[in-house]
Amino acid sequence: MTLPVPRTYAEWSQVLDAFSEGGREAEALAAMAAGRLDWTPGVAQLFTDRVTTLLDLRLKHCSARLQRDLGDRADEVTLVRALLDARRHFSVLHQLASLATLPESLRAFLRDELVRITARMQADLEANARTLRCDRTLRAVRYNSLCHYRPAALDAAAPPPLPSASPADVPAVAGRRRTLMI
Numbered sequence: 001m002t003l004p005v006p007r008t009y010a011e012w013s014q015v016l017d018a019f020s021e022g023g024r025e026a027e028a029l030a031a032m033a034a035g036r037l038d039w040t041p042g043v044a045q046l047f048t049d050r051v052t053t054l055l056d057l058r059l060k061h062c063s064a065r066l067q068r069d070l071g072d073r074a075d076e077v078t079l080v081r082a083l084l085d086a087r088r089h090f091s092v093l094h095q096l097a098s099l100a101t102l103p104e105s106l107r108a109f110l111r112d113e114l115v116r117i118t119a120r121m122q123a124d125l126e127a128n129a130r131t132l133r134c135d136r137t138l139r140a141v142r143y144n145s146l147c148h149y150r151p152a153a154l155d156a157a158a159p160p161p162l163p164s165a166s167p168a169d170v171p172a173v174a175g176r177r178r179t180l181m182i
Contacts, residue, residue: 002027003018003024003027003028003031004031005031006035009037009043009047012047012050015031016028020054020057020058025092029092029099032099036101039103052110054096055097055113058089059093062086062089062090062093063121065082065086065089066085066086066121076136079141080140083125083140083144083145086121087146087148087149091149094111094149096110097110097111115147121146122141122146
């Protein structure tokens with residue numbers, strides 16, 4: 001079923017429900033971006049409550065998923081995968097918070113909340129790594145910071161593969177060791 005371009009609060013509720021369920025984020029975001037909402041006092045309060053609750057629930061879900069993925073025995077690979085997965089979720093939420101169809105005051109509030117919560121989660125991860133006194137984990141957490149999410153296209157697959165280079169294509173760098181991957 002295709003989502004309608006929302007014009008009424010009921011249609012917005014239907015699209016927000018599809019977004020909250022997951023799996024249809026791209027379709028829901030496209031519908032919301034094309035939608036319109038009459039910002040009357042009654043609708044404004046209901047809609048603001050609905051969107052902020054949705055953002056809060058998705059952030060809690062992302063936090064719980066990150067904690068579950070990390071677990072007690074998370075190695076560096078698992079840690080990085082969990083951080084990148086969380087950043088993908090934050091990217092989707094950033095797209096929601098940046099919809100031009102939302103009033104600027106609501107967009108600013110949602111983006112500020114997202115920044116505040118991701119910064120707090122990042123600080124907690126770094127503090128935990130320092131407590132464990134594991135420099136490699138701390139470096140991995142810092143290098144793959146949750147705060148560096150970027151709004152990428154949801155339907156974008158993995159990054160394109162690197163072109164294969166022959167040894168003749170690799171430029172020599174004076175004073176540095178070259179490692180060729182074949």
